[in-house]
Amino acid sequence: MLSALLLEANRIVSTESLVDAIWGDDPPPTARAQIQTCVSALRTNLAAIGEESQLVTQEPGYLIKVSGDQLDATLFTSLRKKAYSLADEGGIEEAAALTRRADELWRGPALSGTKSHKLQSMAAQLDEHRLINLETHIDLELQLGRHAKIIPELSALVSKYPLREGLRGQLMLALYRSGRQAEALEVFRSGRVILVEQLGIEPGDDLRRLESAILAGDRGLHLPGGTARAPAPAPAAVSGAPEPFETAVPFQLPPDIADFTGRAQLVDTAESLLLAGGEGRPTPVAVLAGPSGVGKSTLAVHVGHRLMRQFPDGQLYCDLGGIQPSPTAALDVLGRFLRALGIPGSQIPETVDERAEMYRNLLASKRMLIVLDNASEVQQVRRLLPGTGNSSVLVTGRSRMTGLPGARFLYVDVLDLDESIEMLAAVVGKERVADEPDAAAELVRMVGQLPLALRIIAARLAARPNWSLVWMLDRLSDERRRLDELAHGELVIRSSLALTYDGLTEDGRRLLRLLSVLEGGRIPTWAAAALLDTDLFRADDLLESLVDAQMLEIVGTGTSGGPRYKLHSLVQLFAREELERPREADETEPALTRLVGGWLALAEEAHRRLYGGDFTVLHGDAPRWHLSDVHVDRLLRDPLAWLEAERVNLCQAVDLAAETGQAEACWDLAVTLVTIFESRCYFDEWQQTHQRALHAAGKAGLVRGSAAVMCSVGSLYLSRSQLSAARQALQPALESFTLLQDTHGLALARRNLALLAQRQGDSHTALGLYRQAVADFRAVADHVGQTNALAHLARLALDEGRLDDAEGLLDEALEICRSTGSRRTEGQVRLVLSDLMQRRGRYQEAEDLLRDVLDLVRSRGDIAGESRILHRLGMVNARLGRISVAQSLLHDVVGIRERIMDRVGAAEARLELAQLEAEHTAQLARFELNLGCSSG
Structure with missing residues (x-):
C-alpha cells in the first residue's frame, strides 16, 4: 500500500484506488477494513521516525506528504525536465550530466517484488521512463562526440533489450562514427534476425534508413570536422515531450494484435492528426470511417498503443455499440469514464450535462487519448469531447461524422493484395502460403480482401493444418461467384460468416x-x-x-x-x-423467458442468502429457470460479490424483460436488485432499472408490480434525502397495496412512510405507521422487516426518553434475529442497542457493540452503514475523553457521506466536529489557566 501512496505522493488517493491497486478485480469483502488497518500501521511506523503527520486522511481517501528530495521518482522527473530545458537552450554538456544523475538514482527495477497487477503496470511505465532517459542521455553523448566512450554501455543495453530499436540504432551510429562500419551493419543484421524470429516483423523504417545510410557512407551521419552528427533527440527526449509517467491513470485500450498488417500510411496520418493538439489549440479529432469488417477498430487500437508514450495521462476507450439497435448512451459512457478517472460512483452527477462538465474539467490539464469505437452519429460523440487541445480523440464508425466540429476524416478501405497475403501468412503460416502462392492470391480476392472476412477464413485454415489453400478455394467457389461484384460491402462479411455458420452443428x-x-x-x-x-x-x-x-x-x-x-x-x-x-x-420467446427467469432465480437466491429468507422484498409469479444446487452454490459462494460482478448483466436483464413483454419478471428483478444498489450506492442503476420496470408494469396493467416499484423508488429517494419525492412515490404505493389488500406490500410502504415521517420530525405519525408495519410484517412472517420496524420503534422510544421501552423492543428484535440466524439484521439492531448503552452511560459497552457491527458492515461493503457506525464510534470516544480519536473518526464520516451524496449527514458530522474542537480548545484553555494560577 505504501507503494501505491508514494506513486501518488502529495495527491489524494481514494480508498477505491487503493483497493484496486492491492487486489485488482477480486478484492476480499474486508478490503476497506484492511486498508484502514494498513494505514494505522503505516502511521505507527512513520511516528517511530518522527514523520507521523506525513500520512493524513483526506476525502475520498488518504494523502502522503513528501518533499521533492525525499522521493527518487520525483527527483528523477525533476532532473529530466531540467535536462530537456538545458538541451533546448544548447546546454548539451549540462543536460548530459543531469540525465546521467537521473539514471544513477536507480538501484534496480521499479517496485521489485510487487504482486499487484496495477502496480506492476505502473512499475513497467516507470522502467520505460528510465529507458527513455537512457536513450536521451546517449543522444546527448553522441552530440558531444563521445561515440567511442559509450559503445560498451550501449552494447550491454542492446543485449539486455534486444527488441528496442532505438538503442540498436544508437549503437550502430556509435560504431559507424568510430570507424567500425562492418560491426554497425552486423548489429543491424542480428537485430533483424531477432525481430523476425521472435515477432515475425521487419525492423522499423528508421532503423532501415540508418542501415542504408551506413552502407552508402552517408556524410550526413558525421559531425562537422569529421566527427559524427547525432540525429535529433527522440520525441520523448525534447522539451515539448509529454510529462513523465503519472500514476493512477486509466489504460482501457483492448490488447493490440500481434499480427497487425499494413495500413502504414493511415497509421502515420492518424498519428500526425492526433499529435497536432496542445495548449490553446482545438481538440484534435480523427475519424476512421469505412464499411463493416474493414478493421477500423483494430486500426484505432493499434494507433492508440503506438501513441501510449505521447499521452502519459492514459487512454480511455469505449465501444459505443453504433451498429446495435440500442447504442450506448453518452450518460453511461461518461459515468464509466469518470469512474476510470478516479471519481467514486456516489460522486458522479445524475445528468448528462453535469457529467460532461465534470469530465471536461478533469481532462483540462491532462494529456489523454480517448478512443470512441463504433460511433453511430455525431450527437453520440459530441458530449464525449474534451474541452481543450491537450487531449485527442480517435473515433471509428461507418459514417464520416461530417457534423463533428474540427474532425478530420480518414477513409479505411480494404487491404491491398500484398497486405492481404501478408495478413493471411501471419495467421496461417508463411510456409503454407509460400507453397501455394497462386491459391493464396485467389483466396484473398475471394474474401474481398476485407480484414474480418480474411481473418475468419485464415482462422479456419490455421485450425485445420491438413487443409490446403486450394481445398479452401473449392469450398468457397460457389459462394464467391455471387460476391465478385461486391468488393467490400456487407455481403462479403455475411457470406464469409455464412461459411463458418454452415459448418456448425x-x-x-x-x-x-x-x-x-x-x-x-x-x-x-x-x-x-x-x-x-x-x-x-x-x-x-x-x-x-x-x-x-x-x-x-x-x-x-x-x-x-x-x-x-x-x-x-x-x-x-x-x-x-x-x-x-x-x-x-418460434425458438426466441421461450428461450428469453428462460434466460430472464434464470437471472431472476439467481438474484432472488442471492438476496435470500444475504437476508436469511425472502424478506423485505416483494416477488411476483414470473417463471424461474433453475440451475442445479451445486452450480448455484458455486456461483453464490459470496452472494454480494456475485451481485456486484453481474450488475451490468442483471440491469440488462431488466431491459430485456421489458423489451420482450416479460413485465412481471421485469419488476420482480428490478426490486430484487435493490440489495446491491443500496449496499454499494449505485443510485443511477437503481433509478434506471426502476424506470424501465415501472413503464413495463404500467403498460401491462400490473398494479401490484407498479406499487412494488414505486415503494422501492421511495426507498431510493429516502437514501438520497429527497423527502418530497419520496412521499410522491410512497403514497400511491400505499394506496395500491390497500386496494389490493396486500399485507406484505402495506408493511413495506408503511415502514418507508414511517421513516419519512421520522426524518421530517413527525414522531407521532411515525410511531403509528411503525406499529402497523410491525403487525403486518408479523402477519406475513417477514422476520427481517419486523425486526427492522422494531428497531425503528426503539429509536423513537430513545428519542422520547423511554429507555425501558426501547430496551424491550430491542430484546424482542434480537430474539427474532437469533431464531432466524439473520446476522445482517442483527447488526442493525445492535446499532440501536449501542445508542441505548450510550444513553445509559455505558460507553465502553456501546463501543464494543459498534466495533462488532463495523466488522460485519465492512465485510459486506455497506458504505452507508459504515458511515453510521463510524459516526457513533466518534461520539462514544468523545464521551470517553478520547477527543483525537473521535475527531479522526468524524473526519472519516464526513468523507464517506460526501462520497455517497448524503449532504445532511455530512453537515451533522461537521457540526459535531466543530463542537468537539471547540470543547477541546476550551479544555486546553482551562488547563493553562489552572496551571498559571497554581504557579502564581
Missing part, C-alpha cells in the same frame, strides 16, 4: 442465433444453458465450438472461475438475421 447454430439477442455484457456459461434449456456441460461444449469457429470470443472469467463470452458485433448482426428467418417453431 444444428445446436451450435441455434445457440448462436439466440445469443445474438443479448446486448453487450459478458455472457456466462449458464446463460447459454438457459437459452437452450440444457445442462451446463453441454452448453460449455457448444460455446467452445463457437469460439473455435471464431464466432465467439472469450473476454475473461466470472466469479466462479468460468469463462465469459462475447459476440463480435458483426457476427451478432449476422446471427440476428438468421434468427429472423421463418422457422417451424
Whole structure:
C-alpha cells in the first residue's frame, strides 16, 4: 500500500484506488477494513521516525506528504525536465550530466517484488521512463562526440533489450562514427534476425534508413570536422515531450494484435492528426470511417498503443455499440469514464450535462487519448469531447461524422493484395502460403480482401493444418461467384460468416442465433444453458465450438472461475438475421423467458442468502429457470460479490424483460436488485432499472408490480434525502397495496412512510405507521422487516426518553434475529442497542457493540452503514475523553457521506466536529489557566 501512496505522493488517493491497486478485480469483502488497518500501521511506523503527520486522511481517501528530495521518482522527473530545458537552450554538456544523475538514482527495477497487477503496470511505465532517459542521455553523448566512450554501455543495453530499436540504432551510429562500419551493419543484421524470429516483423523504417545510410557512407551521419552528427533527440527526449509517467491513470485500450498488417500510411496520418493538439489549440479529432469488417477498430487500437508514450495521462476507450439497435448512451459512457478517472460512483452527477462538465474539467490539464469505437452519429460523440487541445480523440464508425466540429476524416478501405497475403501468412503460416502462392492470391480476392472476412477464413485454415489453400478455394467457389461484384460491402462479411455458420452443428447454430439477442455484457456459461434449456456441460461444449469457429470470443472469467463470452458485433448482426428467418417453431420467446427467469432465480437466491429468507422484498409469479444446487452454490459462494460482478448483466436483464413483454419478471428483478444498489450506492442503476420496470408494469396493467416499484423508488429517494419525492412515490404505493389488500406490500410502504415521517420530525405519525408495519410484517412472517420496524420503534422510544421501552423492543428484535440466524439484521439492531448503552452511560459497552457491527458492515461493503457506525464510534470516544480519536473518526464520516451524496449527514458530522474542537480548545484553555494560577 505504501507503494501505491508514494506513486501518488502529495495527491489524494481514494480508498477505491487503493483497493484496486492491492487486489485488482477480486478484492476480499474486508478490503476497506484492511486498508484502514494498513494505514494505522503505516502511521505507527512513520511516528517511530518522527514523520507521523506525513500520512493524513483526506476525502475520498488518504494523502502522503513528501518533499521533492525525499522521493527518487520525483527527483528523477525533476532532473529530466531540467535536462530537456538545458538541451533546448544548447546546454548539451549540462543536460548530459543531469540525465546521467537521473539514471544513477536507480538501484534496480521499479517496485521489485510487487504482486499487484496495477502496480506492476505502473512499475513497467516507470522502467520505460528510465529507458527513455537512457536513450536521451546517449543522444546527448553522441552530440558531444563521445561515440567511442559509450559503445560498451550501449552494447550491454542492446543485449539486455534486444527488441528496442532505438538503442540498436544508437549503437550502430556509435560504431559507424568510430570507424567500425562492418560491426554497425552486423548489429543491424542480428537485430533483424531477432525481430523476425521472435515477432515475425521487419525492423522499423528508421532503423532501415540508418542501415542504408551506413552502407552508402552517408556524410550526413558525421559531425562537422569529421566527427559524427547525432540525429535529433527522440520525441520523448525534447522539451515539448509529454510529462513523465503519472500514476493512477486509466489504460482501457483492448490488447493490440500481434499480427497487425499494413495500413502504414493511415497509421502515420492518424498519428500526425492526433499529435497536432496542445495548449490553446482545438481538440484534435480523427475519424476512421469505412464499411463493416474493414478493421477500423483494430486500426484505432493499434494507433492508440503506438501513441501510449505521447499521452502519459492514459487512454480511455469505449465501444459505443453504433451498429446495435440500442447504442450506448453518452450518460453511461461518461459515468464509466469518470469512474476510470478516479471519481467514486456516489460522486458522479445524475445528468448528462453535469457529467460532461465534470469530465471536461478533469481532462483540462491532462494529456489523454480517448478512443470512441463504433460511433453511430455525431450527437453520440459530441458530449464525449474534451474541452481543450491537450487531449485527442480517435473515433471509428461507418459514417464520416461530417457534423463533428474540427474532425478530420480518414477513409479505411480494404487491404491491398500484398497486405492481404501478408495478413493471411501471419495467421496461417508463411510456409503454407509460400507453397501455394497462386491459391493464396485467389483466396484473398475471394474474401474481398476485407480484414474480418480474411481473418475468419485464415482462422479456419490455421485450425485445420491438413487443409490446403486450394481445398479452401473449392469450398468457397460457389459462394464467391455471387460476391465478385461486391468488393467490400456487407455481403462479403455475411457470406464469409455464412461459411463458418454452415459448418456448425444444428445446436451450435441455434445457440448462436439466440445469443445474438443479448446486448453487450459478458455472457456466462449458464446463460447459454438457459437459452437452450440444457445442462451446463453441454452448453460449455457448444460455446467452445463457437469460439473455435471464431464466432465467439472469450473476454475473461466470472466469479466462479468460468469463462465469459462475447459476440463480435458483426457476427451478432449476422446471427440476428438468421434468427429472423421463418422457422417451424418460434425458438426466441421461450428461450428469453428462460434466460430472464434464470437471472431472476439467481438474484432472488442471492438476496435470500444475504437476508436469511425472502424478506423485505416483494416477488411476483414470473417463471424461474433453475440451475442445479451445486452450480448455484458455486456461483453464490459470496452472494454480494456475485451481485456486484453481474450488475451490468442483471440491469440488462431488466431491459430485456421489458423489451420482450416479460413485465412481471421485469419488476420482480428490478426490486430484487435493490440489495446491491443500496449496499454499494449505485443510485443511477437503481433509478434506471426502476424506470424501465415501472413503464413495463404500467403498460401491462400490473398494479401490484407498479406499487412494488414505486415503494422501492421511495426507498431510493429516502437514501438520497429527497423527502418530497419520496412521499410522491410512497403514497400511491400505499394506496395500491390497500386496494389490493396486500399485507406484505402495506408493511413495506408503511415502514418507508414511517421513516419519512421520522426524518421530517413527525414522531407521532411515525410511531403509528411503525406499529402497523410491525403487525403486518408479523402477519406475513417477514422476520427481517419486523425486526427492522422494531428497531425503528426503539429509536423513537430513545428519542422520547423511554429507555425501558426501547430496551424491550430491542430484546424482542434480537430474539427474532437469533431464531432466524439473520446476522445482517442483527447488526442493525445492535446499532440501536449501542445508542441505548450510550444513553445509559455505558460507553465502553456501546463501543464494543459498534466495533462488532463495523466488522460485519465492512465485510459486506455497506458504505452507508459504515458511515453510521463510524459516526457513533466518534461520539462514544468523545464521551470517553478520547477527543483525537473521535475527531479522526468524524473526519472519516464526513468523507464517506460526501462520497455517497448524503449532504445532511455530512453537515451533522461537521457540526459535531466543530463542537468537539471547540470543547477541546476550551479544555486546553482551562488547563493553562489552572496551571498559571497554581504557579502564581
